Amino acid sequence: METTPSGVALLTRAGCHSCTHASAVLHEVCAEFGVSVTVIDVDEAAAESPDLRAEYGDRVPVVLLDGVEHSYWEVDVPRLRADLGRAGHPKNV
Secondary structure (H helix, E strand, C coil), X not given: CCCCCCCEEEEECXXXXXXXXXXXXXXXXXXXXXXXXXXXXXXXXXXCCXXXXXXXXXXXXXXXXXXXXXXXXXXXXXHHHHHHHHCCCCCCX
């Protein structure tokens, strides 16, 4: 499989209403920690990374944390906050 970005990434696709909601939630939580989110459309990325769509395309939205699947279909907010806190990201409150 192609290398996925470090940090927080959201795998999505056009027309996915759950993806739109997950993106809003994910950006809000990550902003608390000063962490940016990389959004990747699995269909657009398929030309260069077909394994990405094959692996994750049936369960978008998918949140990756440092290239590892963290949650799918919805953002696991409590777990993400805990994991970002453990990763040493300062919480901006």
